[in-house]
Amino acid sequence: MTTSLKINGQARSVAAEPDTPLLWVLRDELGMTGTKFGCGAAQCGACTVIVDGQPRRSCVTPIGSVAGSEVTTIEQNGDKVLAAVQAAWTAIDVPQCGYCQSGQIMSAVALLSEIKSPSDRDIDLAMNGNICRCCTYVRIRAAIHDAARRLGG
Numbered sequence: 001m002t003t004s005l006k007i008n009g010q011a012r013s014v015a016a017e018p019d020t021p022l023l024w025v026l027r028d029e030l031g032m033t034g035t036k037f038g039c040g041a042a043q044c045g046a047c048t049v050i051v052d053g054q055p056r057r058s059c060v061t062p063i064g065s066v067a068g069s070e071v072t073t074i075e076q077n078g079d080k081v082l083a084a085v086q087a088a089w090t091a092i093d094v095p096q097c098g099y100c101q102s103g104q105i106m107s108a109v110a111l112l113s114e115i116k117s118p119s120d121r122d123i124d125l126a127m128n129g130n131i132c133r134c135c136t137y138v139r140i141r142a143a144i145h146d147a148a149r150r151l152g153g
């Protein structure tokens with residue numbers, strides 16, 4: 001079955017069973033390996049992408065459920081919020097092993113797209129499901145504040 005959707009602003013048609021996880025489509029069908037597989041059970045956040053403005057765990061999102069949707073991944077170019085978050089991540093040197101970080105960044109982008117100047121509590125709530133085994137949480141929080149400043153929040 002073919003599913004049509006937009007990924008990073010480009011119309012794509014994907015031939016896959018409707019229950020195929022979006023994560024597998026991104027990585028295996030489209031070669032977009034920036035989105036990571038961690039737990040496969042919506043427990044870690046490594047696979048987070050943005051679907052129609054909301055953060056979603058792509059490992060448990062059937063491709064059939066996102067037909068007609070706009071999906072944004074870490075590979076997106078030209079998005080000012082994503083660019084500001086990536087600049088802040090680099091300036092603050094957030095990643096350690098890096099494995100969780102594309103999911104962290106996409107959750108941060110979703111947060112900053114909704115709340116221009118998030119409080120620590122807003123950040124903790126929004127980032128709650130994104131696990132970092134290297135415990136970079138303090139730098140993540142600082143980088144989100146930095147990104148908000150870069151965006152004028």
Ligand code: FES
Nearest residue numbers: 038039040045059
């Ligand atoms: S791989 Fe999707 S939440 Fe862990």
Ligand code: FES
Nearest residue numbers: 097098132133134
């Ligand atoms: S940087 Fe290593 S798991 Fe987060």
